[in-house]
Every structure is written in structure tokens, then in C-alpha cells.
Amino acid sequence: MLVTKLCTKNVFNINSGKIIPNVIKRSYTSNLDSSDTVDLAYASYESTSDYENSSRPPLVILHGLLGSKNNWNSMSKAIHRTTGRKVISVDARNHGDSRHASQHTYIHMAHDIMKLLKKLELSKISILGHSMGGRTAMVLSLLCPDLISSMIVVDISPVKTSPQIFSMANLFDAMSSVSITSGIAMSKARKLADEQLKAITSDVNLRNFLITNLIQTNTGAYTWRVNLPVLKDNFQSHISCFPSNLRGLQYCGPTLFIGGSLSDYIGKNDLREIQEYFPLAELIFIEGAGHWVHSQKPEKFLEVVCKFLEEK
Structure with missing residues (x-):
């Protein structure tokens, strides 16, 4: 896809004493x-x-x-x-x-x-x-x-x-390491995930936010609905x-x-x-x-x- 953007910047013309538009073309x-x-x-x-x-x-x-x-x-x-x-x-x-x-x-x-x-x-x-x-x-x-x-x-x-954004990489690893037994109730699974995530952050609001991604599959196993491996691989070069x-x-x-x-x-x-x-x-x-x-x-x-x- 080719995108061409015409941007107008005002330029003062010293001869006429007027401000005139200067159009710059930039393509992507x-x-x-x-x-x-x-x-x-x-x-x-x-x-x-x-x-x-x-x-x-x-x-x-x-x-x-x-x-x-x-x-x-x-x-x-x-x-x-x-x-x-x-x-x-x-x-x-x-x-x-x-x-x-x-x-x-x-x-x-x-x-x-x-x-x-x-x-x-x-x-x-x-x-x-x-x-x-x-x-x-x-x-x-x-x-x-x-x-x-x-x-x-x-x-x-x-x-x-923000320097804080780079701490996200630790969250990917922490979420990936969470281990929850299959077949238990979601309420118990959330509590277990929270206990394990405490090792990486004491911020209960952040932990609760992360745990909103916890889901149970048809087999009863627990997993994360976000694609953690891809997010981690793309984080440094593209997301951050x-x-x-x-x-x-x-x-x-x-x-x-x-x-x-x-x-x-x-x-x-x-x-x-x-x-x-x-x-x-x-x-x-x-x-x-x-x-x-x-x-x-x-x-x-x-x-x-x-x-x-x-x-x-």
C-alpha cells in the first residue's frame, strides 16, 4: 500500500510580507x-x-x-x-x-x-x-x-x-511460568494464578488485570488467551x-x-x-x-x- 500525505506548513515570504503555504510530499x-x-x-x-x-x-x-x-x-x-x-x-x-x-x-x-x-x-x-x-x-x-x-x-x-515499559518482558515470563491443575473451578484457578504472580509484582490491580486473560479450554485445562510467545518475540523490536x-x-x-x-x-x-x-x-x-x-x-x-x- 502506498500512502502519500500532503502536509502544509506556513512559510513567511520576506519579499511579499505574506505567509504562504509550503506543501511537502511524503510517501510511505x-x-x-x-x-x-x-x-x-x-x-x-x-x-x-x-x-x-x-x-x-x-x-x-x-x-x-x-x-x-x-x-x-x-x-x-x-x-x-x-x-x-x-x-x-x-x-x-x-x-x-x-x-x-x-x-x-x-x-x-x-x-x-x-x-x-x-x-x-x-x-x-x-x-x-x-x-x-x-x-x-x-x-x-x-x-x-x-x-x-x-x-x-x-x-x-x-x-x-517510558523505562517502565521494559518491565513488561518480566510479565510475559511470569505468566508463562504459571502452572494450574486442570479441572478445578475458575475461582480457585484465579487464586492460584494470583499467588504465583505475586513473585513478580506486588501490585494487586496489575495482577487482577493480567488474570483477566486466564481461560479454561474444553478439556478443562487452563491457559492464557493472549499469545505470549509472539508478544515476547515482538516486544523489543516492535511493540515497545x-x-x-x-x-x-x-x-x-x-x-x-x-x-x-x-x-x-x-x-x-x-x-x-x-x-x-x-x-x-x-x-x-x-x-x-x-x-x-x-x-x-x-x-x-x-x-x-x-x-x-x-x-x-
């Missing part, structure tokens, strides 16, 4: 084809009431690493209820109910979303992504800016990587960093970056560099929130998101 070529994409599982939140704002593009929500669409169930309902917009929450490849694949890059994940939008016959959406999902949203907006009406990126940056080959592309639509004041995933001085990709980007921080802004400060997060969606 992708070698992916349909066989490289994955059919994604999703949940749709909509109603038939007169309140539903069907004239506005639907909001597509992309979860973070080791998450799923289920993590966004309550927030998706609240956003739909408040704005009247249809909300579509999506499982990324190798997560939730979506198919597993050997590749896990932001380019692949952006193409997965393109495929889903084509299937749903959606030509324009707003998009919200947290962490890994935020970077997927950014890549999609850079590759297909005409698809995106507006974008919200939650606690992740295209220009900086933003694609460098997209530099020079821009998405020039309304963009909001939301950071947690207690998180270091977005720096308070990152906005200038962020605007090299997203010229209209705004950056706000929600006080008292860490990386999981939407679950730690849900009421404030909902207020900020809905205000942006109503205005943009």
Missing part, C-alpha cells in the same frame, strides 16, 4: 497484503433511541498490551450513553477473541483495523487508543488520515518510551517503540493526548515533538492517574473524552 509504501491481516473480534455499543447521534462518526476503541475489549466495557457504555455515538471496542491480534498471528507490529495492527472498517462499511471514524492501542491509532491516522475524523491517544507517545519509518507523515485532524500525572509515558514537554506528527495535537494530564488513566480516574476521563468528542 507497505508491502502487506490481505494474507497478513487478521479478522478482529469486536463489541458494538449502540441503541435505537432517538438520542443516538448517528450523524457523528462512530468511536473505535483500541485496548493496550495484554488487555482486551472487555476492559473497556463499562467505559464504552458510558461514552455511548453520554455522546449518543456508536462505540466499537476491538480486540487486537493475539489478544482477546481475535485470531493469533506470528507478526505483531503497529503496521500490521493498523492494517487489521483497516480491514475491520472495510467489513463494517465505515468510511469515517473517531478513534481512541490506550498504550499499544494508542500507537496503533496513531499509525492508522498517519497511513489513512482520511479515515479519521478525530483521535484520542491515552498515555503513550510517538516520541518517547514507535515505527521510525513513519517520520515525515502527518495527521492534521483534531487530536487529544491524555496522560496520567503520575505516569511517565508522556513527558510534559513532549508536545512540540508530538506536533511534528500531529500538528493540531493538544496534551492534557489527569491528576492522580497513572498509566491506566481510564480505570484509575474513570469519571474525569469520561468527562474529558466526551467534551473532546462533542467539540470535535
